[in-house]
Amino acid sequence: MSGTATVARKRAAGKTLLEPTGKETAGKYQAPKLEIPVTPERDHIEGLVNASLTLVEYGDYQCPYCGAAYPEVKKVQKELGFELRFVFRNFPLTNIHEHAMSAAETAEAASAQGNFWPMHDFLYEHQATLGDSIVALGHAKKLGLDTQRFEREIARHVYQKRIKDDFMGGVRSGVNGTPTFYVNGVRHNEDAIAKALIEALTQTKK
Amino acid sequence: MRKLQNKNAAQKSRRQPLKTKRIVKTLDSVLAPGKLAPNFSLNSTPDQKVSLSDFRGQPVILAFYPADWSPVCTDQLSLYAMVMPEFKKFNAELLAISVDNIWSHLAFVKDRKLNFPVLADFEPKGSISRRYGAYKEKIGESARALFVIDDKGIIRWSHLSPDGINPGADGILSALENLTTAQVNARS
Numbered sequence A: 001m002s003g004t005a006t007v008a009r010k011r012a013a014g015k016t017l018l019e020p021t022g023k024e025t026a027g028k029y030q031a032p033k034l035e036i037p038v039t040p041e042r043d044h045i046e047g048l049v050n051a052s053l054t055l056v057e058y059g060d061y062q063c064p065y066c067g068a069a070y071p072e073v074k075k076v077q078k079e080l081g082f083e084l085r086f087v088f089r090n091f092p093l094t095n096i097h098e099h100a101m102s103a104a105e106t107a108e109a110a111s112a113q114g115n116f117w118p119m120h121d122f123l124y125e126h127q128a129t130l131g132d133s134i135v136a137l138g139h140a141k142k143l144g145l146d147t148q149r150f151e152r153e154i155a156r157h158v159y160q161k162r163i164k165d166d167f168m169g170g171v172r173s174g175v176n177g178t179p180t181f182y183v184n185g186v187r188h189n190e191d192a193i194a195k196a197l198i199e200a201l202t203q204t205k206k
Numbered sequence B: 001m002r003k004l005q006n007k008n009a010a011q012k013s014r015r016q017p018l019k020t021k022r023i024v025k026t027l028d029s030v031l032a033p034g035k036l037a038p039n040f041s042l043n044s045t046p047d048q049k050v051s052l053s054d055f056r057g058q059p060v061i062l063a064f065y066p067a068d069w070s071p072v073c074t075d076q077l078s079l080y081a082m083v084m085p086e087f088k089k090f091n092a093e094l095l096a097i098s099v100d101n102i103w104s105h106l107a108f109v110k111d112r113k114l115n116f117p118v119l120a121d122f123e124p125k126g127s128i129s130r131r132y133g134a135y136k137e138k139i140g141e142s143a144r145a146l147f148v149i150d151d152k153g154i155i156r157w158s159h160l161s162p163d164g165i166n167p168g169a170d171g172i173l174s175a176l177e178n179l180t181t182a183q184v185n186a187r188s
Helices: A064-083 A100-111 A116-125 A133-142 A147-155 A160-172 A194-203 B002-015 B076-088 B102-112 B127-131 B170-187
Strands: A009-012 A015-018 A044-047 A053-059 A084-090 A180-183 B041-045 B048-051 B060-064 B093-098 B118-120 B145-149 B155-160
Touching: A044 A064, A044 A116, A053 A064, A053 A194, A064 A084, A064 A116, A064 A194, A084 A100, A084 A160, A100 A116, A100 A133, A100 A147, A100 A160, A116 A133, A133 A147, A160 B076, A160 B170, A180 A194, B041 B102, B060 B076, B076 B093, B076 B102, B076 B170, B102 B118, B145 B170, B155 B170
Parallel strands: A053 A084, B060 B093, B093 B118
Antiparallel strands: A009 A015, A044 A084, A053 A180, B041 B048, B041 B118, B060 B145, B145 B155
């Protein structure tokens, strides 16, 4: 479509990519690797803990591109089923998203009561309501959480250190914006859409 | 918008075929570690210039990037603004450079809450980027090239990202760590 494709750009799920020309990269480029290994005791894992394929997302609850990637991940999970474990780590871009930290704290507070994924999904499905703590509290009630504890832990920023640790671990692994995905331990530089993720996951299967 | 611009750029480059026999440098030529970093003096505001030599005695990170206003959540400089406290642990300064003009930079810095100087390699266009081997002649933008320069002005690490791949901050942090280790070893 664009001849030499020197300046062909793709835009999907919010990531603008210039296609490498090959000449400029000269085969030297290696995508960054996930520096913080997946740890079942610490990580939020959806799927079988010892599944053969691993998809890690560093995400921000307020990021519209993460919101767009959310249903894509669901498609990947549906397609790969038991073969896949999906890991979510926090990467709140607090300088541009004022509600990103409190949303991450909300999910972590739910996690402390065994309900990370229901809250994680709720937050992405109700991105427009972030910042209105009543909405998340309502969902916490619906999930049957101890809401006093839930509210107290958010107010006292009990999980902020963990979230910041996630963030710095992401930085060390080469997270370059949100969402950033790692496919079987290597940063996914392609589009954050189901087709590209499934392709990458199954291609790098060991 | 960018997509449109780039489509235009692609069309333009097709319209100017082989007649213009300009030598286009491949970008394998970013300045390598061990070389003295060329000095420069570029505007950070309409009436304020920043020189590399101002920072002699401390590490400097140079981040050349293609253009202001890339999509927010994947923006390299927004990420660096958040990682700034980590860079500061090494007493490092970060200078970002693109060919955008100073008014674009000022609006960009304000919008993205950037906490470091963003310099305009605007006139003569791209001249400093070229000196670092970080200029893309065909599209008239700086490449995504990173340099870590030590306290004596020597380049200790350089990195060229493939087109469109935001390099993140991991390489910079590792380079700063290596710099510190090397300095400790040199002293002992």
